[in-house]
Amino acid sequence: MATSSALGAAREVTLSAGRIRYHETGTGSPVVFVHGLLVNADLWRAVVPGLAAAGHRCLAPDWPLGAHSIPLPGADLTPTGLADLIAEFLDALDLVDVTLVANDTGGALTQILMTRRPERIARVVLAAVDCYEVFPPRPFAGLLRAATLPGAVRAATEALRLRLVQGLPIGFGWVAKHPVPQEIRDSYLLPSRHSAAIRADLRRFAAGVDNAATLAAAAKFGTVELPVLVVWPPEDKLFPMALAERLVRDLPRAKLVTVADSYTFLPEDQPELLTELIVEFTRLHAAP
Template structure:
């Protein structure tokens, strides 16, 4: 069975999702180049501890629809998150968001603070930290050419990128794990979708334009980061922790950008600690 077993039409598009458990809702937002598979070793443990967990593939990613004429930028994905929560009757939730999902989480929490009880951002894009020089070059000069790459060439390109997301490279990104990350792109449509729905929207303006609003994040915030992240420098984590009021930074030793691959038990522990921690806050700090 797929990790995301259900589908829902939201604002006219199909979203693949998983909604399980009881209790306080927790929404998991994945990053790129990825889909909700990255949460497979974390979410079931959160579900088992008395939380309702909502995990979904962003529009244009994974098992969700890949529309021909639909904006899949960070801004559009932020709006769609609100519509998804409405459709599932979730008024307020904790948000746990990784990479580009972290930009969505930041923007949603700023725009709708009443809907985000707490926010954890994990190895997130922020400020001017993205895209990398490699991706920017592709966006500026070779995007259309890359959409026409043969499968073998595309797989080699994405495999090289995925190996950079974990601390031990090809030792983790191999076999069934690598295949699961490549699977959504095992067709001409999948390869085009990767560049059209993901890479085209690697744009730091979506985070740079909210820099001055990070001080508005007054809900509890935790910043979780892999010590050996090759894509998002630890300096950005430190800057986020300084700019967001009372935010706490936790660094996972030896972990890379996909901390859920390198240290799933530690990530699960940190999420559970964060979810429980707020219940111990003094009354004056409760939202």
């Protein structure tokens, strides 16, 4: 579960599938963050303070993607089910004029959401995300297939205790260019290591990952009226620049900005620059 005090006060909201833990700080137009697989709200710990200072209410949930602390045993954890869960979160807190900021797997869920339940969303930031055929990216495709096998998630989480394994492509080696602090690695990895119920959530998510969901969302991109900021690192090892360029071609109001010296985890590698880009984007597309 997320632990960084920079994220603000920890809160919980009860949704139809169970409780979601989130952090909140700041006031103003809401920014809701959507992280990816095997991370949690701590991913945004260096982005949230700057956005709050710029006049935003920042809400950073721990989505049930394997690094959360509250199991959701009855939840639909397919990509569409998770997109609906995010929509229900927005409804439950009565959020309007929302900026969604997504990274990695969270970007796939956000694309489904913005083509399925866009009514509370005003603008979207897609920062190095799964999309089109790349959901999940290699080398994680094989890992997710294996995760559905009995005992596989437990074995993987035990292996990730080793720093050597954490540095491999199946760990942090291909997602973060710069070192992730050990306490943050623990925040990401310990929940699935310590809780059988969290591992069960992770297995159910893994079983449902299918690029049919992202391709179906992409088929509706032409109808998306929201402004979209696509932020991409040219060095990304999982998501080639061709994907970013394709998103910008297909989304009618999308703009592409590249960020150097980063891999997929832009909020880890380049949080200050990502924050500046989000602030500029929200001001450019502020509600009248």
